[in-house]
Amino acid sequence: MPGQQVEIRIASSHQGETQVHTARAEMFRKSDTTYYRYREPDSSAMGNTVTTVKVGKSEIRIIRHGDVSAEQTFTNNGKHNGFYHTPHTRLSLMTQTTQWKLAIDEAGYGQASWSYVLWIGDERAGDFKLRLSIREDQG
Numbered sequence: 001m002p003g004q005q006v007e008i009r010i011a012s013s014h015q016g017e018t019q020v021h022t023a024r025a026e027m028f029r030k031s032d033t034t035y036y037r038y039r040e041p042d043s044s045a046m047g048n049t050v051t052t053v054k055v056g057k058s059e060i061r062i063i064r065h066g067d068v069s070a071e072q073t074f075t076n077n078g079k080h081n082g083f084y085h086t087p088h089t090r091l092s093l094m095t096q097t098t099q100w101k102l103a104i105d106e107a108g109y110g111q112a113s114w115s116y117v118l119w120i121g122d123e124r125a126g127d128f129k130l131r132l133s134i135r136e137d138q139g
Contacts, residue, residue, distance in 0.1 A: 003028040005137040006108065008036050008053065013129040024137055025053075027108050032057050034108045036134065040064075053132065055104055060112060060132070074114050074130075076100040094119040098127075109134050 003026035011020045025038035033056045040049040047067030054061040059078075064070040067087070073080035074097045082093040096117045104110035113131040117124060 003035075003037070004108075006036065007135050007137050008038060009131075009133040009135075011131040011133075014126055025134075027134070029108060034104065036108075040066075040068075055102075055108075055112065055132075058102070060102070060114070074100075074116060091120050099129075104134065109136065 006025050006027045007022065008025040009020065009022045011018055013019075021041070023038040023041065025036040028035040028037070033054060036053040036055070038051055040047075040051055049064050049066035049068045052063045052065075054063065059073065059075045061071065061073045068085070070082070070084040070093075072082040072093060072095055074095060077097060077100070079094065079096045082095060084091040084093055096119075097114055098117060099113075099115040101114065102112045104112060111131065111133045113129070115127065115129045117127055119125060
């Protein structure tokens with residue numbers, strides 16, 4: 001059974017630059033977790049990749065499958081291992097969340113924002129800020 005269509009907007013900031021990505025996503029609910037699944041745009045460097053954003057009561061996980069396989073997990077003040085794989089690259093990641101705000105309602109709409117430090121292997125790659133917004137599909 002297909003999920004409900006929603007609009008998902010992800011704004012990512014790093015070193016003073018912000019990239020914004022908006023997509024139509026399918027929303028599914030299972031217990032206390034909401035899943036948002038969308039295909040990465042052709043204009044992205046991710047090729048044929050489907051992204052799932054999994055939002056629980058105290059955790060957000062971003063999972064990618066396809067030409068790019070990746071996983072990153074974020075919790076309030078949490079440290080989590082992840083990965084980023086392409087046909088040409090395999091990277092081990094670690095995220096450490098430094099700021100956290102999760103305000104997504106029971107219907108699956110709302111916003112979340114968090115800041116984190118990203119490590120690639122043993123090297124600090126930088127500080128990032130993400131803002132996730134979900135609303136009813138206007139299309």
